[in-house]
Amino acid sequence: MNYRTHTCGQLRREHVGQTVFLQGWVHRVRDLGGVTFFDVRDRHGLTQVVVRAGADGASAAKLRPEVVVAVHGYVEARDASVVNSKISTGDIEVVATGVEILNEAKTPPFPINEDVAVLEETRLRFRYLDLRRPALQRNLILRHKVAIAARRYFDEEGFLEIETPILTRSTPEGARDYLVPSRVHRGEFFALPQSPQIFKQILMIAGLDRYFQICRCFRDEDLRADRQPEFTQIDVEVSFATEELIYEIVEGATRSMWTAAGFDVALPFERITYADAMRLYGSDKPDLRPGMPIADVSGLFAESPFTVFRDAVTSAGVVRGFVVAGGGKYSRKELDDLTEQVRQMGGSGLIWTRVIQGALQSSALKAAGEAPLRQAFDAAGGQEGDLLLMAAGPSDKMATLLGNLRLIVARKAGLLKPDEFRFVWVTNFPLFEWNPDDARWDSMHHPFTSPMPDDVAYLESEPGRVRARAYDLAVNGSEIAGGSIRIHRPDVQRHVFRLLGISDEQASARFGFFLEALEYGTPPHGGIAFGLDRIIAILCGESSIREVMAFPKTAQAVDLMSGAPSTVDDRQLRDLHIQTVASPGTKGD
């Protein structure tokens, strides 16, 4: 035998009597003197090995955690009194006839053989050891299963997986590009793709019909728990598509991924317009699990003696709030804490109102009077024992503020169950959003998004009124996919470029090849891209995508294991015609 006969999670009672050869890492050693037990571990599980006096090979003394061993032996049934029901191989043990140390191991900087919390900095520096622990292995295994399920689904639906370039052309819109200097062309640069957007549209022009790709994308922006500089999308594009066709395809793909992770998904998904999502939930990726829609009660306070509310309404702002079921029992301290959080989010304050045994209590009872507060409480759907939380100010600001407060309260109340999935399509996004810094309109999605046919008339007169044929898929407050029906007519595309402040000359310079391609018979098409890292994090119950990536970077975009990024030889810089202006370790300006 020169390779292992079984994995460490494989042996059962039925193997009793067989001669086996296992290899793996020493998990834990129990040296009783005359007999030594140890567990040998690989990613499949643990198997107990018994080393009795007289076994060949390494002495028990050399067995330490994380040493790599090869075990020759035979499978023996465990006596009923010593069965270990905690491990899958607990009915048996392997009696060693020989144990060979294949490789020594230093004492690890943190325990591999128990699930203890370790500083993330240490985990990232020794990522290979962290990855040896079951928690990350579970996540990566699930990631593999979900990715395979997605591939199988798209294959069965007639999609072709086609690779697109990593070395591409920089386009100034959107996120900052990662640049790669060209050695051959002095002073010129490739950009790493923020997404394969233009390439996949060109594949539609080419007649490939249905494309998908599990692809890496790169954006040089600041990091978050759910944002890394390189991340993975499941990129999809469909010719002759309508919104309904995309929804159908995406819902099927989503179900196949959730099923691979062991969850059921009911189809079709709910839908909400962007305007309603912002109004009712204060978010363009609403978490529908807790209910608690936000109500607008501005009309009740237009002439209120309570100046905070009245002033908000008369200056084109709003008074909005939501009901916390059973929140009437919140203590004064809890209410003060919530008010403080509202202030930290930039709100002027928080007004609470509750009804206890029919009596209305409110922090604005004297200032606003009981009648309008009672009307507001009823209008928001409050019942006996409930709590109404209200804030006043500009509409946009109140939407996001109350949206965030709603999630804080919902989390506090335990209403965000991690294994309850509420999918929702967010539709009817605006095509443009006003950019006050540059005093112009920007694409909300991207400049290739088609306007709604009914709104084309407003492209010139009221760009802010034009809705896009764009859609996002959200689940539990996370955006997990986003896409659109694209512009397939070159004249419309040029028109949109012009509205975005991109002249025909600039458009030709940057996107000339694409505009030209559009003129050679472009089918109507549309698509979407899933954020695979976020999906896996949700399915694993992890709050950061770092926990579902093998080698993530820190918030400062550094790989603590490899030390990237790093300085390079002068020779390399010379080849690339690059001169640096800041010395290593100093911050540029």
Place this chain on the structure above:
RNA sequence: GGGGUCGUAGUUCAGUUGGUUAGAACGCUGGCCUGUCACGCCAGAGGUCGCGAGUUCGAGUCUCGUCGGCCCCGCCA
């Protein structure tokens, strides 16, 4: 770029108003132990309190700066 938070033994943590030689558990090293499975028992080693200034008779503790991890805002078509 801004705000918050954390940094003490290999790991997880404790450390009083600023006061003697900085502790615990686990891990590690040595010894004992023939049915353990978080084995047990005995003994031992292990610290630039992130780093640098400052205040003070005296700093893990207070101040300032700095480095790093994490979270958030900006940013992310």
